[in-house]
Amino acid sequence: MKRTSEHTIKDIAEALGLSPSTVSRALQDYPHTSQATKARVREVVEKMGYRHNAVAASLRNNKSRTIGLIIPRISMYFHAEVVTVIQNKLHESGYHLMICQSNDQPDLEKELVNALYSARVDGLIVATTSTTTDFTYFDIFRKNHIPLVFYDRVPKDYPSHKISGDEYQGGLEATLHLLEHGCRRIAHIGGPLTSNIYRDRYMGYLAAHERYKVAPDPDLLFFHELTKDNALKTGKALLARKHPPDAIFACNDTTAIALLGYAREIGLDVPGDLKLVGYSNDPRTEIITPSITTVEQFPRQIGEKAAQLILDLIGDKQKPVKGYINLSHPIELIRRNSS
């Protein structure tokens, strides 16, 4: 059988005895093409399986009406929330969203940037991997004036539009809260310091200690991918020590939830023996007993801003963009029973 992809407007025109330009106009629903012609073209298109050529269409319209999105993992609560809002907002404006997961791997992220570029998206929204340090593979978007917006995990020095939470303030308030409650040996379990979000939360942790004139014990600092398995490994080692911490500030809720489960398992009272603060306000932190103190990042507002910005940039492409937008969204400490 002839491959679908090999049928062109010319084949359809020949089959119908029409000119290719008439077929093209019919396919694009031009007002001056008769309904009868449009119906005939549609019928043959369906029979022959002509694949509406996205490239040809977008050459004419300059739009694929599709936005690409790359996130580390869709299973992360924060990103799932952001994506939902972005999609709904784009949908209202007649845009589709194609979502790709980098699995937090820079190599895969690079491939996806190129795949979405080839798929001719009209714009790209990205939360980078936590270990991306070379952002030059995003140049293909930037240099070609295709709107590019980073959110949450944003490249510090790469010239681009960025929307993130106030991670420094999050780390500061979480740690101050534990210091206020008398904790002096606060373990910090963070993600890779190559990532702005983990770097800033850690800076906040340090600043809080400075305010209280407490020197944080370097043996209580951990930086690794924040998975459940890693949390248990670190938690077990940490709580088996002769001088265990009196509190843990975990830089995501998955880590905090795993630690709470383990603490209960070994008979520790939370918050009596160990206070615990997480990060993201994942709904699980509210339903677990005791409920976990955490930092609300307002993913819906961040998603709203990212979607609005990419729509503004697409609409405004004629004018050169003057400078880059860099937004920081406030956070809020949610006090619960784990601290």
Add this chain to the structure above:
Amino acid sequence: MKRTSEHTIKDIAEALGLSPSTVSRALQDYPHTSQATKARVREVVEKMGYRHNAVAASLRNNKSRTIGLIIPRISMYFHAEVVTVIQNKLHESGYHLMICQSNDQPDLEKELVNALYSARVDGLIVATTSTTTDFTYFDIFRKNHIPLVFYDRVPKDYPSHKISGDEYQGGLEATLHLLEHGCRRIAHIGGPLTSNIYRDRYMGYLAAHERYKVAPDPDLLFFHELTKDNALKTGKALLARKHPPDAIFACNDTTAIALLGYAREIGLDVPGDLKLVGYSNDPRTEIITPSITTVEQFPRQIGEKAAQLILDLIGDKQKPVKGYINLSHPIELIRRNSS
């Protein structure tokens, strides 16, 4: 500035004084093209912003090496798990995954089918909306022999490959479990009966009652979108009745979790006053107090099978596919403290 999309291989060839076919070979990394030529072409490509034409490339290779996926919502635990496995498996075989959310709306689902077709995906994996009844917009894939696999929410009568859980067995075991524990007024909160999964779970619920010679009270049957808000609305009305149910079989865990929270709020003891069973084994059901009895659907195994099937179909496109594969994966009732 000249639009990126208007640059062709010809422009690049002219700029370099090479033939278009040499440029094309360099772009495709042909072994007989010199490294020096490839480097020159790459440099100009980057400068001019030539967008590697996905259509031209796939006409030649017959592959975009991209698979499309349409699911109701990525925030649903079951689908997030399936997607993770599918992506990892496809990645091992050199395929990218582009994920689109239908928001459980047939109109949007239809648009996405066409958008992914135009994006020239090599295959499509779909869990339909719960209210899709007209599946003809998938014909464009089927008729053109582009592999199409449905999972979980599959069209009963539409000719296609299907992988789903044994939903009937899930409904049966969940309800039998409650009947065994003495419940005789078991409310059923299900999703729209247009969806195979909710229809089959309901059939299982009825079959269990038949085995026990118990006539289910029609006033205890509810079918609506299974959101938290709907759960609270139905739960409030149901538990305020003179003759409330002694158990609820909720067809997803979001509903079961919302009902448990509400039952606690009004002072009901679960499982003493009310027994509760959910569906999906969402991790939240394990960490909540009391933990919730639920049905494990094995999303990872279903994702594994869906990915393997689409890869087999892509590899095997030369041969006409004889008949359609229709797999049903076993479920497992996870007994916990809510029942």
